[in-house]
Amino acid sequence: DTGVSQDPRHKITKRGQNVTFRCDPISEHNRLYWYRQTLGQGPEFLTYFQNEAQLEKSRLLSDRFSAERPKGSFSTLEIQRTEQGDSAMYLCASSLTLGLAGYEQYFGPGTRLTVT
């Protein structure tokens, strides 16, 4: 178990550019989540997948945001035409839904995006 990994850890981009982040979940975890966190706030849910199916999207996920999880393994989050308001830490988490237990999500270290 190597944990959830995210790449890159830091990204600086100019307004209007597109960026793509990658998340590799813990192997065999069937759920994968994306969150966004700004300074002083708790993480905000963006979207999540169960295997390759995208089950829910937050209203925060505007049409400039798109996420994929091909083959139910790694996931990518793309932001098109970035705006300064997109500057935040983007966190990925994964979990295994099994039996009657409550959920427990394992978070990656995050990708810090700065839009200049």
Add this chain to the structure above:
Amino acid sequence: LAKTTQPISMDSYEGQEVNITCSHNNIATNDYITWYQQFPSQGPRFIIQGYKTKVTNEVASLFIPADRKSSTLSLPRVSLSDTAVYYCLVGDRNTPLVFGKGTRLSVIA
């Protein structure tokens, strides 16, 4: 989704026991209570989860009264490395996590 209310900040000296209480008056029958810890520039880390009564692991204890409208995270003998933000969350396995602002715990030497 059940909303949670917890103190914005707390201070404690090293070696003391710290109790952080969270209110969740409209918790649903299927909801669990989960606590996460977050250090600066890191993703949150799961601490403990419970449904009712008391749960204890190697890191913390979670006390939940019978009405489940509140819960208390207890950290025994805190050290400087326990300085972090602690989040209380309520939800079921099919509900995405809803984080509030959490409680910023500062441990003082």
